[in-house]
Amino acid sequence: MDPRKERTVAALLRAADEVFRERPADDVTVEEIAESAKVSVGSLYNHFGSKAGLHAAVVERALQTDREYMDRAYVPGRKPIEQIYAAADEYLAFYLANPDYFRMLAFPREPGGYAAGRELADRLARSVAEQNARLVRALHEGVEAGELRDVDPEEAATVLWAAWNGIISLGWRPDALRRDEEQLRALLAAATEIAANGLVKR
Numbered sequence: 001m002d003p004r005k006e007r008t009v010a011a012l013l014r015a016a017d018e019v020f021r022e023r024p025a026d027d028v029t030v031e032e033i034a035e036s037a038k039v040s041v042g043s044l045y046n047h048f049g050s051k052a053g054l055h056a057a058v059v060e061r062a063l064q065t066d067r068e069y070m071d072r073a074y075v076p077g078r079k080p081i082e083q084i085y086a087a088a089d090e091y092l093a094f095y096l097a098n099p100d101y102f103r104m105l106a107f108p109r110e111p112g113g114y115a116a117g118r119e120l121a122d123r124l125a126r127s128v129a130e131q132n133a134r135l136v137r138a139l140h141e142g143v144e145a146g147e148l149r150d151v152d153p154e155e156a157a158t159v160l161w162a163a164w165n166g167i168i169s170l171g172w173r174p175d176a177l178r179r180d181e182e183q184l185r186a187l188l189a190a191a192t193e194i195a196a197n198g199l200v201k202r
Helices: 003-022 030-037 041-048 051-071 080-097 099-106 115-144 153-172 181-197
Strands: none
Touching: 003 030, 003 041, 003 051, 003 099, 030 041, 030 051, 041 051, 051 080, 051 099, 051 115, 080 099, 080 115, 080 153, 080 181, 099 153, 115 153, 153 181
16 A cells, blocks of 8 residues: 555544544544544545444454454463463453453444444444354363363353453443452453352362
8 A cells, every 4th residue: 555545544543543432423523533634534435435434444453453362362272271261361451452442342332323333333243253252162162171061152151251341341440449450350360260160169
């Protein structure tokens, strides 16, 4: 890509990152994105086709970043239970380095009347499900190997994913329930341990 075009695309993505993390797409105009990026409205349409196209590009950046962190967890040759603990660690690392991307993926905004936004929400849900499929696979392999209790891998993966999201969200609470990085790490490990071994004393 031409260096000038690269700068324009990068400026538009930075500006879109800022506005879409703060407000629903319905409330954002192409004019304000272009003004923030210091480019013409025409440049936005030339490179992304529409506001929806730019919004989708921002979400895809968030998804790709998440994938890169999760790739470090699901390493071939690593035991399933090790992959699960590593996934929790990498998910926290993703949040700490990219809190706005984390919120975008874990707690997406309602698309409202924005038709393209509804399509994007469906796409986001499918992409998150694809990522969670790796957790399901690790759980399934752990059960098959006799390392984990005979649980439904899909249900267990949903429980873990929801628990991790809830725990990490404590990191931005404005009250006494807020937790720092060290506390979040300990809570994630505890949640994973409880899911793996249960609460009932054997």
